[in-house]
Amino acid sequence: MSNLDDFYKYQAQTSPHPLALEISKAEGSYIYDIDNNAYLDFVAGVSANTLGHSNPKVIEAIKQQVDQYMHVMVYGEYIQQPAVALTKLLASELPAPLEATYLVNSGTEAIEGAIKLAKRATGRATVISAKNAYHGNTMGAMSVMGIESRKRAFRPLIPGVKFIEFNNPDELNQITHKTAAVILETIQGGAGFIQPQNDYLKKVRQRCDETGSLLILDEIQPGFGRTGKLFGFMNYGIVPDIVVMGKGMGGGMPVGAFTASHKLMNLLKDHPKQGHITTFGGHPVIAAACLATLKEVINSDLQEKTLEKEQLFRKLLIHPLINEIRGKGLMLALIMKNEEITNHLVMECMKHGLVLFWLLVETRAVRITPPLTISNDEIKQGCDIILKVLNQYNV
Numbered sequence: 001m002s003n004l005d006d007f008y009k010y011q012a013q014t015s016p017h018p019l020a021l022e023i024s025k026a027e028g029s030y031i032y033d034i035d036n037n038a039y040l041d042f043v044a045g046v047s048a049n050t051l052g053h054s055n056p057k058v059i060e061a062i063k064q065q066v067d068q069y070m071h072v073m074v075y076g077e078y079i080q081q082p083a084v085a086l087t088k089l090l091a092s093e094l095p096a097p098l099e100a101t102y103l104v105n106s107g108t109e110a111i112e113g114a115i116k117l118a119k120r121a122t123g124r125a126t127v128i129s130a131k132n133a134y135h136g137n138t139m140g141a142m143s144v145m146g147i148e149s150r151k152r153a154f155r156p157l158i159p160g161v162k163f164i165e166f167n168n169p170d171e172l173n174q175i176t177h178k179t180a181a182v183i184l185e186t187i188q189g190g191a192g193f194i195q196p197q198n199d200y201l202k203k204v205r206q207r208c209d210e211t212g213s214l215l216i217l218d219e220i221q222p223g224f225g226r227t228g229k230l231f232g233f234m235n236y237g238i239v240p241d242i243v244v245m246g247k248g249m250g251g252g253m254p255v256g257a258f259t260a261s262h263k264l265m266n267l268l269k270d271h272p273k274q275g276h277i278t279t280f281g282g283h284p285v286i287a288a289a290c291l292a293t294l295k296e297v298i299n300s301d302l303q304e305k306t307l308e309k310e311q312l313f314r315k316l317l318i319h320p321l322i323n324e325i326r327g328k329g330l331m332l333a334l335i336m337k338n339e340e341i342t343n344h345l346v347m348e349c350m351k352h353g354l355v356l357f358w359l360l361v362e363t364r365a366v367r368i369t370p371p372l373t374i375s376n377d378e379i380k381q382g383c384d385i386i387l388k389v390l391n392q393y394n395v
């Protein structure tokens, strides 16, 4: 049996039509299949491979840590240098009062922790989220997901969640003194890479302050430099009460985290004791990979270059079949004329050696979220492939 057959037979499937590319290795901006065909990666494992594939600094950090120790104890009991150094460096890069970070294993798990913390801190039950929002796939994160078709089959979910329209200030009066938290993606991802407009986040922040509700911002996609700042919210002049991160934080390793003030985070210590528990959260090898990634993002010119690379994409990708380009930095989505063109573009580009991908809700969108380390030449090569495929498309 080939790996392909075994993949379909033994590995639980999540899609009726997976891309099923069989990987042999990955390096820099390229992924290689078992026949050694190279694929230029405009997706970065869905915004995860911040520093490209097999980044030597990340690999070195992982190897060094593996040689010292791996898992030794559940989260939060022992002092493990990689997690301490990582959370300290994060605190120095985040605005006050965001200082204490809880490390977990995935984005969705970090969302669960953030919602629990908001409930524990306010004693309130209601959470406000946004229509078309995606925050993960566990029960709590799914409860705040604004995509009904994706959650109908899994009800009942956690009660007390209300949905408002992102970017509509008229709906902010739904945030009341009963609201524990408002949870938003800083830039809506699956919905189509929609940026907050007209000081929307400032208005949300103000309403949260008026009502004593906590503002949770999901930075799992924009975080770690993708929008030209370390976190997306830094572009919009506000500070959330809880910031949630994941994906690009790990430089290719699985991770999630949520950060808040000491005052808030300390609430998880008692009443009940161990208000949030994880076995592997803060894992030393993962933390070492995150630390190497964070150091590189903050000590290089990658963040500012991200904005220049955005401009290059915008300059190159002008075509009658592309309606608009949404997003910021290297979190970009091409909005095509229709869904059929989107599907054609993703599949044909794959045949021409360029990896693109879809978004969850906006079916006309083509995801462009390459590694931040992608070169201008690689951007040009990839855009040439996109334009070639579009030029050959029979409208």
Ligand SMILES: Cc1ncc(COP(=O)(O)O)c(C=O)c1O
Residues within 6 Å of the ligand: 106, 107, 108, 109, 111, 134, 135, 136, 137, 185, 189, 218, 220, 221, 246, 247, 256
């Ligand atoms: C905005 C956002 N929140 C949460 C998640 C969930 O993260 P994970 O898949 O690591 O659980 C994702 C993943 O796509 C995401 O894009």
